[in-house]
Amino acid sequence: MTTYQDERLPVPTPWRLIRELKLRRPPWWMVLALIVAVIGTWIPLALIYQARSKDSQLPRVHFFHDMDKQAKFTAQAAHPWFEDGRAMRQPIEGTLARGHLHHDAHFYDGYTQDATEGIQFVTALPQQVAVDATLIARGHDRFQIYCALCHGASGTGDGLVNQRALELKEAKWVPATNLMTQEIRDRAAGQLFQAIRDGVRNMPSYGAQITPHDRWAIVAYLRELQSTSPVAPPITAPTATAPAATPP
Amino acid sequence: MAESDESETDESARFMFPRWANYLFPAALIVAIGVLTYLPLLLTLGLSPETRAVGYRPAQPIPFSHAVHAGKLKMDCRYCHTTVEHAAFAAIPPTQTCLNCHASIKSESPALEPMRTSFEKGTPLSWIKVHDLPDFVYFNHSAHVNKGVACVTCHGQVNEMEEVRQDQPLSMAWCLECHRSPEKNLRPRDQVTNMSWDALAATGKSPLELGTELAAQYHVQSQPFMTSCSTCHR
Numbered sequence: 139m140t141t142y143q144d145e146r147l148p149v150p151t152p153w154r155l156i157r158e159l160k161l162r163r164p165p166w167w168m169v170l171a172l173i174v175a176v177i178g179t180w181i182p183l184a185l186i187y188q189a190r191s192k193d194s195q196l197p198r199v200h201f202f203h204d205m206d207k208q209a210k211f212t213a214q215a216a217h218p219w220f221e222d223g224r225a226m227r228q229p230i231e232g233t234l235a236r237g238h239l240h241h242d243a244h245f246y247d248g249y250t251q252d253a254t255e256g257i258q259f260v261t262a263l264p265q266q267v268a269v270d271a272t273l274i275a276r277g278h279d280r281f282q283i284y285c286a287l288c289h290g291a292s293g294t295g296d297g298l299v300n301q302r303a304l305e306l307k308e309a310k311w312v313p314a315t316n317l318m319t320q321e322i323r324d325r326a327a328g329q330l331f332q333a334i335r336d337g338v339r340n341m342p343s344y345g346a347q348i349t350p351h352d353r354w355a356i357v358a359y360l361r362e363l364q365s366t367s368p369v370a371p372p373i374t375a376p377t378a379t380a381p382a383a384t385p386p
Numbered sequence: 387m388a389e390s391d392e393s394e395t396d397e398s399a400r401f402m403f404p405r406w407a408n409y410l411f412p413a414a415l416i417v418a419i420g421v422l423t424y425l426p427l428l429l430t431l432g433l434s435p436e437t438r439a440v441g442y443r444p445a446q447p448i449p450f451s452h453a454v455h456a457g458k459l460k461m462d463c464r465y466c467h468t469t470v471e472h473a474a475f476a477a478i479p480p481t482q483t484c485l486n487c488h489a490s491i492k493s494e495s496p497a498l499e500p501m502r503t504s505f506e507k508g509t510p511l512s513w514i515k516v517h518d519l520p521d522f523v524y525f526n527h528s529a530h531v532n533k534g535v536a537c538v539t540c541h542g543q544v545n546e547m548e549e550v551r552q553d554q555p556l557s558m559a560w561c562l563e564c565h566r567s568p569e570k571n572l573r574p575r576d577q578v579t580n581m582s583w584d585a586l587a588a589t590g591k592s593p594l595e596l597g598t599e600l601a602a603q604y605h606v607q608s609q610p611f612m613t614s615c616s617t618c619h620r
Contacts, residue, residue, distance in 0.1 A: 162406055198439040223509065310490035342486040
């Protein structure tokens with residue numbers, strides 16, 4: 139048997155060439171399988187890319203659950219044992235935690251009340267609160283968080299939420315009070331404090347959001363702001379706050 | 387003549403390795419190397435918190451938009467999340483906080499129906515927790531916020547999110563990255579809730595330079611303490 143290599147001068151007949159090619163190349167299905175396998179490796183990578191670039195409404199996959207979710211009550215978690223579904227329990231009615239008795243009317247209420255004179259707002263800040271730069275800075279900070287939304291950073295009532303409400307023409311919205319008017323300046327410190335705690339007219343109560351000390355800090359800051367800002371004209375009859383839309 | 391040649395070689399070819407078989411071994415070697423690099427790559431990428439956890443954006447009972455409240459209206463984070471400065475948990479506000487404004491703004495909106503029901507019946511809204519650490523991690527918001535770690539560092543640009551999504555992996559490796567060298571993530575305490583604060587523009591110092599100063603000023607714990615197991619796991 140003579141092979142291709144044995145011959146000194148192999149004559150490349152068509153048949154010989156075909157046979158030679160067959161020997162060099164693996165069968166077509168093998169080539170195809172390899173190409174499919176290589177392309178197949180891109181599918182999981184593409185899925186990972188998709189998972190990374192797109193948001194998902196499904197929570198993360200936990201492979202190892204060990205102690206990730208423990209049988210304990212966490213803050214503001216739900217729990218089916220209780221009727222209201224909350225794991226965090228309210229204090230029993232008529233009870234107080236230690237140190238939470240608000241017996242100091244001056245500090246906690248801003249007014250004193252007795253049968254003969256009725257409600258008397260305090261005019262000075264309580265003695266627990268020392269008016270210094272730290273307190274004013276704290277008051278400024280808290281004012282920016284809780285008050286400036288409606289009353290504006292300058293206290294003139296131009297806050298973004300107030301503007302938005304006027305823009306939406308909300309019928310129920312009462313425009314935020316300008317805190318720079320003489321009327322507000324004349325109010326007792328205790329009245330301002332009580333307004334923050336319990337709310338006034340449209341303004342809701344901020345007693346739960348702002349601690350008593352911070353409320354006094356805001357009052358102190360407001361006094362500071364008033365003393366450095368021009369007095370705003372008094373609020374007269376309800377004027378059109380936005381340019382009146384003329385009907386077509 | 388040609389026909390006899392053909393039949394003879396076909397017979398012998400049955401017992402002969404085809405010529406391509408010479409490449410089988412190197413080819414198999416390349417495939418093996420490929421598989422050995424591909425599988426770890428696949429596992430690492432597929433199991434990483436960046437793939438599994440980042441981008442979690444559950445549908446909430448009310449489509450509350452942080453983009454409107456914290457972005458457009460520039461509400462401070464602490465207006466609602468009041469406990470963040472003095473508690474471990476940054477509280478989800480009570481329904482009463484929503485009603486501070488929504489009693490008169492958009493008070494009839496159908497999207498806010500669950501909120502009104504919640505207030506009338508005194509039942510809490512079931513918000514879905516997005517940033518959920520394992521229960522064996524004792525993360526404390528106040529510790530971070532009071533040392534000058536900003537909200538945006540871990541929660542991303544919430545002021546641009548219509549629906550809150552997880553922006554960072556919140557993995558242990560990610561936590562440790564900062565616990566090993568917190569300086570670059572520190573800023574003055576009063577700028578913690580600022581969503582677009584730039585150290586260089588605000589103070590003229592690089593974040594690292596400013597952070598090193600603040601770390602000393604705020605008594606940020608030493609690296610051995612901050613990378614100790616019991617700092618986060620108890």
